[in-house]
Amino acid sequence: MAKVKSLEELMKIKEKSLKDLQMRDTEKKGKIVVAMGTCGIAAGAKDTLQAIVSELAENKIDDLSVVQSGCMGLCEVEPTVEVHMEGQSPIIYGHVTPEQAKRIVQQHILGGKVVSDLMVRKGEI
Amino acid sequence: MNTGEKTSIPNEVVAPQVEARAATNTILLCAGGACISSGEESCLTSLRATLEKYALQDVVKVVETGCMGMCDAGPLMILYPEGVFYQKLKPSDMELIVSEHLLKGRIVESKLFENPNTKVKITSAYDDHPFFTKQVKIATRNMGIIDPMSIEEYIAHDGYFSLQKVLQEMTPEQVIDTIKRSGLRGRGGAGFPTGLKWELARKVPGNEKYVLCNADEGDPGAFMDRSILEGDPHSVLEAMVIAGYAIGAQKGYIYIRAEYPLAIERLNEGIKQAKAYGLFGENIMGSGFSFDLEIRMGAGAFVCGEETALIESVEGKRGQPRVKPPFPAQKGVWNKPTLNNNVETYANIPTIILKGPEWFASIGTEKSKGTKVFCLAGKIKNTGLVEVPIGITLREIVYDIGGGIPNNKAFKAVQTGGPSGGCIPAQYLDMPIDYESLKTIGTMMGSGGMVFMDEDTCMVDVAKFFLEFSVDESCGKCTPCREGNRVMHEILERITSGEGEEGDIEKLETLGQSIIDSSLCGLGQSSPQPVLSTIRYFRDEYEAHIKEKRCPAKVCRPLIRYQIDESKCVGCTACAKVCPVSAISGEIKKPHTIDPEICTRCGSCIGVCRFGAISRVTPA
Numbered sequence: 078m079a080k081v082k083s084l085e086e087l088m089k090i091k092e093k094s095l096k097d098l099q100m101r102d103t104e105k106k107g108k109i110v111v112a113m114g115t116c117g118i119a120a121g122a123k124d125t126l127q128a129i130v131s132e133l134a135e136n137k138i139d140d141l142s143v144v145q146s147g148c149m150g151l152c153e154v155e156p157t158v159e160v161h162m163e164g165q166s167p168i169i170y171g172h173v174t175p176e177q178a179k180r181i182v183q184q185h186i187l188g189g190k191v192v193s194d195l196m197v198r199k200g201e202i
Numbered sequence: 203m204n205t206g207e208k209t210s211i212p213n214e215v216v217a218p219q220v221e222a223r224a225a226t227n228t229i230l231l232c233a234g235g236a237c238i239s240s241g242e243e244s245c246l247t248s249l250r251a252t253l254e255k256y257a258l259q260d261v262v263k264v265v266e267t268g269c270m271g272m273c274d275a276g277p278l279m280i281l282y283p284e285g286v287f288y289q290k291l292k293p294s295d296m297e298l299i300v301s302e303h304l305l306k307g308r309i310v311e312s313k314l315f316e317n318p319n320t321k322v323k324i325t326s327a328y329d330d331h332p333f334f335t336k337q338v339k340i341a342t343r344n345m346g347i348i349d350p351m352s353i354e355e356y357i358a359h360d361g362y363f364s365l366q367k368v369l370q371e372m373t374p375e376q377v378i379d380t381i382k383r384s385g386l387r388g389r390g391g392a393g394f395p396t397g398l399k400w401e402l403a404r405k406v407p408g409n410e411k412y413v414l415c416n417a418d419e420g421d422p423g424a425f426m427d428r429s430i431l432e433g434d435p436h437s438v439l440e441a442m443v444i445a446g447y448a449i450g451a452q453k454g455y456i457y458i459r460a461e462y463p464l465a466i467e468r469l470n471e472g473i474k475q476a477k478a479y480g481l482f483g484e485n486i487m488g489s490g491f492s493f494d495l496e497i498r499m500g501a502g503a504f505v506c507g508e509e510t511a512l513i514e515s516v517e518g519k520r521g522q523p524r525v526k527p528p529f530p531a532q533k534g535v536w537n538k539p540t541l542n543n544n545v546e547t548y549a550n551i552p553t554i555i556l557k558g559p560e561w562f563a564s565i566g567t568e569k570s571k572g573t574k575v576f577c578l579a580g581k582i583k584n585t586g587l588v589e590v591p592i593g594i595t596l597r598e599i600v601y602d603i604g605g606g607i608p609n610n611k612a613f614k615a616v617q618t619g620g621p622s623g624g625c626i627p628a629q630y631l632d633m634p635i636d637y638e639s640l641k642t643i644g645t646m647m648g649s650g651g652m653v654f655m656d657e658d659t660c661m662v663d664v665a666k667f668f669l670e671f672s673v674d675e676s677c678g679k680c681t682p683c684r685e686g687n688r689v690m691h692e693i694l695e696r697i698t699s700g701e702g703e704e705g706d707i708e709k710l711e712t713l714g715q716s717i718i719d720s721s722l723c724g725l726g727q728s729s730p731q732p733v734l735s736t737i738r739y740f741r742d743e744y745e746a747h748i749k750e751k752r753c754p755a756k757v758c759r760p761l762i763r764y765q766i767d768e769s770k771c772v773g774c775t776a777c778a779k780v781c782p783v784s785a786i787s788g789e790i791k792k793p794h795t796i797d798p799e800i801c802t803r804c805g806s807c808i809g810v811c812r813f814g815a816i817s818r819v820t821p822a
Contacts, residue, residue, distance in 0.1 A: 080479060081366075081487055082480065082487050083366075083370075083487070084363075087357065087362060087363060090358075091357050094357055094358035095358045108283070110307075113306060142283035142284075144283060144284060145305075145306065146307040
């Protein structure tokens with residue numbers, strides 16, 4: 078192990094460790110909840126989740142937590158994805174296929190614009 | 203959430219896609235001493251096995267942390283990224299948590315905390331629970347948050363940044379000045395200004411000096427130091443290097459009790475890791491300054507927490523106090539200038555350096571700055587470890603953080619400072635807690651143990667308990683402590699067995715005062731405090747024992763009698779069956795009676811009676 082001799086080197090270790098720790102930090106900028114009830118899984122939520130995770134990784138977004146939840150109660154529009162960015166009311170999208178999931182990441186998360194044609198509901202359930 | 207009502211998903215179906223989350227879950231398991239003893243290890247084994255069963259072992263990171271503080275509800279777990287707090291875990295719960303929470307994202311409601319006031323289930327305890335919201339964490343900043351066995355996690359939380367600042371940007375004098383201006387005082391109990399202590403040790407000439415860490419935590423009901431060392435060993439190690447730099451010492455000792463094996467293991471691991479990074483040992487951070495330390499294990503004698511006895515013990519001699527002066531700052535370990543601080547004091551240092559003395563001094567009261575870690579034990583709902591700003595009222599600790607007294611009993615008193623301190627009665631509930639105010643009411647801050655007592659506690663009995671501890675732990679070197687405490691204990695023994703005489707209270711007071719005045723070390727100088735302070739606030743209880751042969755709290759066995767209320771007794775014979783000495787007799791379905799001559803006052807019968815027919819009466 079390299080010896081630490083300066084503030085910069087210490088900082089490097091800190092940044093690296095912080096990255097590992099980040100998933101433990103609840104104070105993220107937001108979260109994406111993929112409903113993973115039986116209904117969601119049957120409708121393809123598994124692929125949707127995979128698409129979201131890989132799209133986030135591709136765009137190097139690591140300050141969002143991706144969380145699974147149970148059924149949201151909107152079984153007819155599954156797979157559903159809830160995007161909850163800090164300071165904004167949560168948006169629930171329905172019928173989110175892997176392709177649509179990529180659109181959500183691009184347009185909503187990166188671009189800050191709600192994907193209105195997929196939106197099912199705005200605000201807390 | 204009632205999982206029974208949900209459609210269940212076969213776990214094999216769900217497991218594969220969890221891989222996509224690539225270690226998105228981290229599970230923190232509290233591995234503080236209390237959680238370990240309530241079964242954390244078997245929970246961990248079960249958790250690991252369950253994760254393997256669902257092939258999740260590579261994507262879910264399991265971390266054992268230091269004490270999270272809420273020992274009463276242990277074993278504890280925090281599940282990230284959501285930060286959900288689970289409590290009172292059993293190995294059998296792991297299946298549910300893994301299959302429900304990790305695989306299906308459903309919070310397992312049955313294992314959540316409930317807010318005692320609102321009865322609402324709490325998911326993220328750090329944010330919502332009054333136990334946590336009133337706390338200010340400085341010394342315990344990383345406890346329950348980082349993996350104590352990982353120096354990287356400590357660094358990620360700004361660890362070793364103060365050391366860098368000290369070694370590369372500050373002179374020893376500036377370091378001492380910073381500590382002085384922060385107003386930090388010794389957290390071992392006496393409250394001596396830390397900066398001043400460092401300055402004294404610096405000013406003594408000599409090339410060979412020592413830095414000592416007093417981790418000989420002996421007060422009944424106190425476990426702050428152990429928890430800090432187990433939960434965040436690097437904070438103490440970093441501070442000791444800083445102290446070494448400040449006073450000009452290259453060597454240190456941590457004196458710790460051998461019955462803290464986990465703390466010792468984590469300290470040793472911490473030293474190893476810090477050395478690998480060049481943050482400890484030879485030529486630290488390339489500065490030319492070297493510092494190393496040895497861990498010395500004590501056999502658990504209470505007197506070794508006294509600094510001069512501790513020094514004797516470090517040198518390998520029998521733990522007996524030395525005469526002061528010379529003080530350790532002049533002649534300590536191996537008769538060389540020595541700086542001795544308590545674990546919690548050290549744990550504050552890195553944050554003070556990093557955030558500045560002004561920031562630290564903004565917390566607390568005029569003369570007592572910063573925070574204090576307390577251990578809540580005894581008759582309190584949330585037993586555990588808390589760090590609060592100094593100056594908080596006792597009421598806030600008891601009712602907000604502590605959750606109040608169990609079983610709707612009334613708060614009677616709290617013992618602070620263990621066998622060296624005194625009790626604080628209910629009339630001082632609103633007094634701010636700091637070094638000075640506690641002294642004015644006859645007790646002391648102490649190392650931080652708080653033993654709570656409710657209306658069912660006999661204060662004479664409590665005083666006897668603490669005094670007995672001091673009698674056992676007296677090293678025997680000086681007569682007032684060795685003999686005086688024994689005589690006081692004999693008098694208390696008489697009083698609680700109904701043989702107290704007029705004048706006993708006065709005798710206790712005179713004797714206690716002369717022990718305080720004439721003992722050699724802190725143990726003797728404080729050992730009569732529990733007796734004197736209970737006499738001060740609960741003199742009527744002493745008088746009841748002596749004059750009326752009555753124990754108002756109905757605790758002292760010779761002064762009570764058990765009796766059966768004939769109108770309530772249905773003759774179920776439950777009490778007669780449980781009585782170990784067959785003192786209860788009576789026909790089935792007819793009221794029973796207790797023979798006071800045979801009865802040993804063990805109280806077994808009262809616990810089994812379902813009709814509330816048995817009660818204690820005093821005088822016997």
